[in-house]
Amino acid sequence: MIRWFAGLILLACFAAPAVAGPDAAAVNNAEFKGKPPGDDKINPAIVKAQVLLDRANFSPGEIDGKLGENAEKALKAFAVSKGLPVGKQPLTSEIWGALLATGSDPVVVDYKITDKDVKGPFLKKLPAKMEDLKDLKSLDYTSPREALAEKFHMSEALLAALNPGKKFDEAGQTIAVVNVPVKEGKPAVTRVEVDKASQTVKAFANSELVAFFPATVGSEEKPSPGGVLKVISIDANPYYRYNPDYKFKGVKSKRAFKIRPGPNNPVGSQWIGLSEEGYGIHGTPNPSKVSKSESNGCVRLTNWDVDRLAKLLKKGTEVAFIEREAANKK
Template sequence: MGRLFAGLMLLVCLSPPAFAGLDAAAINNAEFKGKLPADDKINPAIVKAQVLLARTSFSPGEIDGKLGENAEKALRAFAESKGLAVSKQPLTSEVWGALLATGSDPIVVDYKITEKDVKGPFLKKLPAKMEDLKGLKSLDYTSPREAIAERFHMSEALLAALNPGKKFDEAGQTIAVINVAIKESKSAVTRVEVDKMSQTVKAFANSELIAFFPATVGSEEKPSPGGVLKVISIDANPYYRYNPDYKFKGVKSKRAFKIKPGPNNPVGSQWIGLSAEGYGIHGTPNPSKVSKSESNGCVRLTNWDADRLARLLKKGVEVAFIEREAANKK
């Protein structure tokens, strides 16, 4: 519902001056001058940094061109992995140089909208209440713009800012999108760490950190489990099954029900089941809310990050939930 409302309000909220000079050339040629930009405006250098982070599997979550908390988490994790000083300022000249050294492919490229992109089916409206989702045939995207933005790991606001005046529902139209091109690791994950305090997920191949993701990890009302669990299932395009014993806030149903698959399913496009009943790592219909809202005890990633992690995992891999005290000691 949040993304649908945001989409409806987009034309009202985006003022041209806030995005003046934002185009492919500005982003592809962006340089970091040492001064951090405001975190409420799209900045070409931050778009570039976010894309370079994503390509190296240090995900900033939704790529929006803003220096928000998820971008800061990814920058600090990347700096630590390169043996660089980790300071209060998440982006430094040294970190910027290390990012540039990871590759020189263009950050923004052209993309021609296909018939498949605009064909759908699309939801006319995404209901706000979970109970109202159970009668839908599938939990599809609400528009071609939403689908295209998610395909390229972008916020809808960034997609619109790069393509002023375009509506994204016309096949054959050429638009500007970001070029994520993530380098797939050949190593299989042997351990996953979920940090409850920092709201992050780290994937290791033995002792090597090979992937990092911002996450939403439980809530005070419904905390995530503790200790070490194991991956017991990996399911793409999952059904969502609600058990009334969960007693989720805002869900009044006293009967179990099932919600059909789709990217706007409550658990998104991927379910990684864990060895504690009802708990898992999964996607979300609201990528902009990752790390900024609460979950019902599970670990929530963007759909593309959940898909990425699932490709690296096998059943039986350990998933350790790091408590506040343990996290402080590390």
């Protein structure tokens, strides 16, 4: 079932000043030195690897320039798809070479902020309590910075680091963003696998893996369903309907209520309904938490990943939930 993070407040407008990070040239010219970075700083080579993974449909989740859990998952899946060895190091010279072979377009490019980017409307603040969301006319972004970061699959911290001293609320200003173009063509996905153990989603066209996503999949308290379900609906910009039978932590309402659409809606930008009532694959207002927190049974992806997956699916597509025991035998 769908989860809301109680107490979540997006503080994009009040974030601490960004520390300058690598510039476009540093990222575009980055080379892998044979050893993964050992700190938590934004690394040009990791930004490059994440962008190349995203382009290849092996999503690292939020592109943040750090070799975190989701980037490691994507690198492993990409390596397996290319028949490369997978060891203790998530990034190797062989994997780096295979990533570079996927394309030569610049990884970071200039982008001119448009009137639409800054027009809004924007929320001044996202209420902490789920019940308070029902009174909002829409669940918009909280700032142009948040909207631009999501548009280019980036963390707000990386966006700010690539653009030190720049504001993001002025149309006509040129900023540096990562280059994640949308691929043409839509392979006919015949099956989706949700791996509960690894917290991942894979989309297959017959036996070929065509897309990979990190995900948040259920919890021990409220696990995701088992077995094979089917897609019964695909709804962009969905309303969220809270059923008091869900008994979510932090939600005291004993009456059902409805929350209007928007990227900061509890289910994000997309709802892919499944054939077991109350369960689906959906987006999130907090992309940095994907696969790093628990859900109430549903499958949570970043908004851009669930939008990408939705374009590959049709009603009736099989969605198989792989149990922990089965996953461990693979």
